[in-house]
Amino acid sequence: MANLNQNNEREQWGSKLGFILAASGSAVGLGNLVKFPAVAGKNGGGAFVLVYFIILFLVGFTLMLAEIVLGRHTKLNAIGAYRKIRKNWAWVGGLGVLAGFMILSYYSVIGGWVINYLLKSLTGALKTSDAEVINQMFGSLVTGTVEPIVYHGIFMLATMIIVIGGIGGGIEKSSKILMPGLFIMIILIALRSMTLPGGVEGIKYLLVPDFSKLSIGVVLDALGQVFFSLSLGMGCMITYGSYLGEDTNIPQSATIIPLIDTGVALLAGLAVLPAVFAYNLDPNAGMGIIFKAFPAIFAQLPFGNFFSFIFFLLVLFAALSSSISLLEVCVSYVVDEWKMNRKAAVTLLGLIIFVIGSIASLSYGPWGHIKFVAGLNFFDSLDFISANYLLPLGGLLLCIFVGWVWGTDNAIKEATNGGKLTFSLASLWVILIKYVGPVAITIVFIRSLI
Structure with a gap:
């Protein structure tokens, strides 16, 4: 499918499944594989998961629906969408485009590390359980000058190739490969992890609620995890929503996407926490879980090289499915506003992001x-600004814009395809987008600042 047809109509998703897989891929990223198991482990396992599901509905579904509706109604990028309805609100969309640009600049560096470890697992270089050797291997890669930039470039190039293909021929087609592949691999790793000696304790920890651990801190952690896990506030869902046809059931899609994202997060918990318990590891090790803990675990297992390869391929798929949506947010803006063709826009933005990402990479080495x-x-400054300022602010202003500026009547009219669909939760959604969402995100915002 071409980017634009002869009538200059906006390209659309080829199928409902294609949109849901692409949007789910945007939400599913390294945060699901690393952060969710750690946050769940810290906050009482099953009790946290229960709270997470409640907040997923109250906040995740609410903002997901708002972004998709805004995108389809305007058929424009994040900045253009706000401008079309209220000209002086265009800068809010700019926060999302800037956030996507900044996040991809360092995210692609991590993607490069993943490719490096994927190749290491193929060559058998990871087949050691010596903690000092593993730490030295990771430290040498991260603090290097040339090697991490080369792999960052490879990851960025892969992202660019997919996005150049457009919505149907690039993002949708790749998502139909990446997302099913991701599910198959994470189930395989989870099954292996759960069968480790002592792994059952990790399963209990994740799924059996310990209500004695419930506190306001657990609720706030769940709120923050839902918000950041679903990629809300950065314009991804506005951009993807802009390519939807008029017959799409948006309320249904806005329900399915968070559930898929949460399903992956739970599977990640089943893949990580049993191994953590089996080998007495720290679930709060962050990226160390991926690059230090799991290589050590696989080195001790039969067919360890095979499972190591599958694991890093899984991580790569998760990283790519998110990176293509981050780049598309920026590309959609340049194509719409600067009237640049897709190939030129992807090339320009990809090169700029590669340069900024290279600087981020060097900040762990000679420019540290x-x-x-x-x-x-x-590197950490890009993460800090985007996660603590741009995303919460973008989400908060989205709620205010849809709930109070554009108006919930207009949003519901769009969500129901002009009244053709039944949206049984419309009255509740109005309360959530106008009152609950802004209050919840303000709490996340203030807490992240503190």
């Missing part, structure tokens, strides 16, 4: 002494 925001290096 240069500090930016809050005494952080350049």
Whole structure:
């Protein structure tokens, strides 16, 4: 499918499944594989999961629906969508485009690390359980000058090739491969992890609620995890929604996407926490879980190289499914507003992001002494600004815009395809987008600042 047809109509998703898989891929990322198991483990396992599901509905579904509706109604990028309805609100969409640009600049560096480890698993270089050797291997990669930039470039190039293909021929087609592949591999790793000696304790920890652990802190952690896990506030769902046809059932899609994202997060918990318990590891190790803990585990298992390869291929699929949506947010803006063709827009943005990502990579190596925001290096500053300022602010203003500026009547009319569909939760959604969402996100915002 071409980017534009002869009548200059906007390209659309080829199928409902294609949209749902692409949107789910945008939401499913490294945060599901690393952060969810760690946050769940810290907050009482099953009790946290229960709270997470409640907040997933109250906040996740609410904002997901708002973004998709706004995108389809305007048929424009994140900035254009706000501008079309209220000209002086265009800058809010700009926050989303900027967030996507900044996140991809360092996210692609991590994607490069994943490719490096995928190749290491093929060659058998990871077949060691010596913690000192593993730490040295990861440290050598991250602090390197040339090697991490080369792999960052490879990851960025793969992302660009997919996005150049457009919505139907690139993003949708790749999502139909990446998402089913991701599910198959994460189930395989989860089954292996759960059968480890002592792994059953990890399963209990994740799924059996310990209500004694419930506290306001658990609720706030669940709120923050839902918000960041679903990629809300960065314009991804507005952009993807802009390519939807008029007959799409948006309320149904806005329900399915968060559920798929949460399903992956739970499977990630079943893949990570049993192994954590079996090998007495720290579930709060962050990226260390991926690059340090799991290589050590696989090295001790029969067919360890095979499982190591599957694991890093899984992580790569999760990273790619998110990176293509981040790049598409920026590309859609340039194509719509600058009237640039898709190939030129992807090439320009890809090169700029590669340069900025290279600087971020060097900030863990020879440029590590240069500090930016809050005494952080350049890499961590990009993460800090986007996660703590741009995303919560974008989500908060989205609620205010849809709930109070554009108006819920207009949003519901769009969501029901002009009244053709039944939206049974419309009255509740109005309360959630106008009152619950803004309050919840404000709490996340203030807490992230503190």
